[in-house]
Amino acid sequence: MDKDQARSWLATALQEARAGLREGGIPIGAALYGADGTLLGRGHNRRVQDGDPSAHAETAAFRDAGRQRSYRGTTMVTTLSPCWYCSGLVRQFGISRVVVGEAETFRGGHDWLAAHGVEVVVLDDPECAALMREFVAARPGLWNEDIGEE
Amino acid sequence: MDKDQARSWLATALQEARAGLREGGIPIGAALYGADGTLLGRGHNRRVQDGDPSAHAETAAFRDAGRQRSYRGTTMVTTLSPCWYCSGLVRQFGISRVVVGEAETFRGGHDWLAAHGVEVVVLDDPECAALMREFVAARPGLWNEDIGEE
Numbered sequence: 001m002d003k004d005q006a007r008s009w010l011a012t013a014l015q016e017a018r019a020g021l022r023e024g025g026i027p028i029g030a031a032l033y034g035a036d037g038t039l040l041g042r043g044h045n046r047r048v049q050d051g052d053p054s055a056h057a058e059t060a061a062f063r064d065a066g067r068q069r070s071y072r073g074t075t076m077v078t079t080l081s082p083c084w085y086c087s088g089l090v091r092q093f094g095i096s097r098v099v100v101g102e103a104e105t106f107r108g109g110h111d112w113l114a115a116h117g118v119e120v121v122v123l124d125d126p127e128c129a130a131l132m133r134e135f136v137a138a139r140p141g142l143w144n145e146d147i148g149e150e
Numbered sequence: 151m152d153k154d155q156a157r158s159w160l161a162t163a164l165q166e167a168r169a170g171l172r173e174g175g176i177p178i179g180a181a182l183y184g185a186d187g188t189l190l191g192r193g194h195n196r197r198v199q200d201g202d203p204s205a206h207a208e209t210a211a212f213r214d215a216g217r218q219r220s221y222r223g224t225t226m227v228t229t230l231s232p233c234w235y236c237s238g239l240v241r242q243f244g245i246s247r248v249v250v251g252e253a254e255t256f257r258g259g260h261d262w263l264a265a266h267g268v269e270v271v272v273l274d275d276p277e278c279a280a281l282m283r284e285f286v287a288a289r290p291g292l293w294n295e296d297i298g299e300e
Contacts, residue, residue: 053216067203083238089234148242148243
């Protein structure tokens with residue numbers, strides 16, 4: 001896909017990540033775009049805000065989009081490489097494309113998705129990386145909890 | 151693990167699946183048990199009831215358990231072989247064991263989990279299989295929507 005398009009969609013996910021940080025949460029945001037470029041859903045990690053460990057950014061955006069008959073042609077845009085849980089979501093529902101803000105602070109399942117036919121675009125966005133780097137340094141216990149690390 | 155123990159835990163997931171069916175939903179239920187055998191969370195698919203496509207049985211049980219510092223030694227019990235989304239959940243959070251009611255009507259990612267060190271027990275439970283078989287025959291469109299099939 002066009003990188004300018006990907007960057008413009010990433011801006012939505014980044015707004016979500018910053019909102020999560022302001023709320024005292026984990027700064028990861030995501031957005032689900034339709035095949036025609038419509039924004040279907042957006043969200044951010046809500047572990048702290050709702051005490052909900054199942055609300056990762058990608059699953060929050062997916063939930064926000066409501067029931068869909070098909071995910072063909074849709075794009076999941078996320079500020080951070082998707083963990084196995086969120087990678088599994090993408091694979092199961094046949095989401096066609098994943099735009100990853102950065103995969104430097106955490107490397108999830110995006111190579112696995114690419115191997116299973118998902119188009120993966122990694123943007124190496126410095127703001128996404130800085131947001132996570134600062135958060136992980138400040139709240140390592142919370143971050144480890146969110147990815148199931150002891 | 152002991153099969154009698156697994157069957158007794160499966161009864162909780164089956165109660166959830168039956169509750170989902172009574173509510174007009176997709177009859178899949180799950181429960182998360184702690185390392186010491188305590189029931190941490192339980193739930194069922196809520197796609198229809200809440201219009202929430204992210205609420206699979208396993209993610210509902212995981213959410214119900216709330217924030218946990220570690221999933222070491224926990225067991226996810228589910229009436230049906232977990233899809234990629236739910237398998238990803240198990241792998242990411244280091245859930246140690248999965249008890250599967252049946253994998254005959256749908257085969258998800260439980261072999262992948264076993265290959266990654268998760269203890270997998272498949273019970274071939276006839277009631278779980280009958281529940282799904284009848285549901286899939288009656289509501290094929292709804293079932294396909296729930297697993298992202300077109």
